[in-house]
Amino acid sequence: MLTNTTFLITGIADKQSLAMYVAKEIIKQGGSVICTGLGLSSHHSNLSEKAKGFLTKNFEDFKKSVFDELGDVSLEILDVTLEENMDSFARNLSKKNIQLNGFLHAIAMDKTIRNKKVKPLLEVTKEEFCDTMDVSAYSLIRLSHYLLKYNVLQTGASICSLSYIAAAKVTFHPYRNISIAKAALERITIELADELGRSDNIRVNALRFSPYMGSKAGNATLNEEDVQISDKMSPLRNAKPQDLAFEVVHLFRPDLRITGEIRHVDGGYHITG
Numbered sequence: 001m002l003t004n005t006t007f008l009i010t011g012i013a014d015k016q017s018l019a020m021y022v023a024k025e026i027i028k029q030g031g032s033v034i035c036t037g038l039g040l041s042s043h044h045s046n047l048s049e050k051a052k053g054f055l056t057k058n059f060e061d062f063k064k065s066v067f068d069e070l071g072d073v074s075l076e077i078l079d080v081t082l083e084e085n086m087d088s089f090a091r092n093l094s095k096k097n098i099q100l101n102g103f104l105h106a107i108a109m110d111k112t113i114r115n116k117k118v119k120p121l122l123e124v125t126k127e128e129f130c131d132t133m134d135v136s137a138y139s140l141i142r143l144s145h146y147l148l149k150y151n152v153l154q155t156g157a158s159i160c161s162l163s164y165i166a167a168a169k170v171t172f173h174p175y176r177n178i179s180i181a182k183a184a185l186e187r188i189t190i191e192l193a194d195e196l197g198r199s200d201n202i203r204v205n206a207l208r209f210s211p212y213m214g215s216k217a218g219n220a221t222l223n224e225e226d227v228q229i230s231d232k233m234s235p236l237r238n239a240k241p242q243d244l245a246f247e248v249v250h251l252f253r254p255d256l257r258i259t260g261e262i263r264h265v266d267g268g269y270h271i272t273g
């Protein structure tokens, strides 16, 4: 049970987001959540009208989905590309005396995948490479940094991030650019597990999940065929979002001594092929 615990949940876009399943399970198990969504903040500058419109709508959708699924929980805008946003976000939590028992990093972005087509690595620009790395991997370091800077993340907290098998090997859906960022995310997980375990008794783990088309990110990248192939190859068939939620919540338990793990919640896909 997660009674008297509070977790920060990033990466909810709508009710199908993997992070939403995790948030729901935390609440079911007696914990509380603070959810962040990508939106227009006072730290954004020089944005086009189109970009402003996108961020505003994104946050409205996020707000409605969270209210419908979780009820009246605490919500914040968070764009991990903006250091000032992360800083003021963590500072505000501290001002409200919020103490976190951990957080879920469920954030990824790769503009080199468009209409389910993947740009060959040789064509990926430095900007595309760095943007994907920044949002999908480096943000785990920075978010941890600011939450610790303002003493929001408690001693003994648990951090989980979401990855997938392509971080380690080329699969039937070779997402070149984001796969490299996921490899970095996993490495960051391991380095942080060592650093934060020693300094603050904080655990850091990553979970590799099955392909899932229900979410915005999944739907924009995967084909039905990918999901079917993976389902056939997995001894227990593809894992479902609820399987992932159970495992994250397990890793969020305060009494575990598990860290630096790259967990597979994939129905056993990783042992095949």
Ligand SMILES: NC(=O)c1ccc[n+]([C@@H]2O[C@H](COP(=O)([O-])OP(=O)(O)OC[C@H]3O[C@@H](n4cnc5c(N)ncnc54)[C@H](O)[C@@H]3O)[C@@H](O)[C@H]2O)c1
Binding pocket: 010, 011, 012, 013, 014, 016, 017, 018, 019, 037, 038, 078, 079, 080, 081, 105, 106, 107, 108, 109, 135, 162, 163, 164, 208, 209, 210, 211, 212, 213, 215, 216, 217, 218, 219, 222
């Ligand atoms: N869908 C899958 O098949 C699958 C499989 C394994 C792992 N994952 C991982 O799970 C995580 C969640 O993905 P999902 O499938 O639930 O899709 P999703 O689209 O619901 O979630 C992706 C989230 O990233 C957020 N995001 C993007 N840029 C951001 C930024 N600059 N600042 C803050 N937030 C930002 C989006 O707003 C969105 O909420 C991702 O890390 C993804 O790579 C997904």
